Amino acid sequence: MVTGIYLSKNILNTIIRLKEDSMKPALAFRQPHYPSSWQALPNGEVIKKAIEQELAPWWQKFFGYHLIKLGALSSEIEIPDCTINHQVSLSSKNSVANVVGDIDDLPLQEHSVDVCLLSHALEFSLDPHHVVREANRVLIPNGYLVLTGFNPLSLVGLNRLLPYRRSKTPWNEHFFSPMRIKDWLHLMGFEILADQRCLHSSLTGKLSTNSLEQRWHKFAKNYLPALGSVYVIVAKKRVLPLTPIKPKWQIRSGFRPVKVPSLSTPRELADNKKSIRRNNYPQGQ
Secondary structure, eight states, X not given: OHHHHHHHHHHHHHHHHHHHHHTSOSSOSSOOOOXXXXXXXXXXXXXXXHHHHHHHHHHTTOOSSEEEEESHHHHTOOOOSOSOOEEEEEESSOTTOSEEOBTTBOOSOTTOEEEEEEESOSTTOSSHHHHHHXXXXXXEEEEEEEXXXXXXXXXXXXXXXXXXXTTSTTTTSOOOOHHHHHHHHHHTTEEEEEEEEEOOSOOXXXXXXXXXXXXXXXXXXXXXXXXXXXXXXXXXXXXXXXXXXXXXXXXXXXXXXXXOOOOSOHHHHHHHHHHHXXXXXXTTO
């Protein structure tokens, strides 16, 4: 019984530490090391394929003229069967990108993009909140924003508590919880269409395909969906149109005397008028 209480206390302390770590200020105090490709991350190709599988049903639902992939990792995401033909990649490091630029200072006009993809870009940004604001700026009304990242409340997040993991990528960067990302989006007027999880694994070693691990993935996906190591959020930008209303009031052409209401009764007013007449016109004149 004592051992059970001790384990429960350690689990509770671990959850509290993970939650406190995910709620740290978003602004980084040092320049993050942004990976140039998925191969720079542990099991990067596995993460990339899992994200492509989660987003495959969504690409057919998007429509418009322009789709932009922000960041080196987003540039390598394959988008098959998409109705948007013009797809542009923007990055400062990846040679695959069509446009060279910074994701926190986009060289794009306001309201010029229909769909924006940010795949694992917030963890490696100096000011992630500003990156989301820039994506919001270039999106048209009713445009779509797709975000992916590491879930701190998962097996990947647990590895950040290990001292020998904190110095390695990506555990040396800041993980943001999906709830915090959705709060940012709600404040900017986005509607959350989907919040999905995938890869219930620590992603530290080589992922095996044995039956035991397959059973664990199936069990976690059905009964522990919120503990997935990677989150995928799809949001839609909502802008309420303002309809001008013609004012009903009118400006008067000139000033008019204001009638002051009297506190006297009608009978008192009649008596006052009679007395005024008697004083002005005495009898016999």
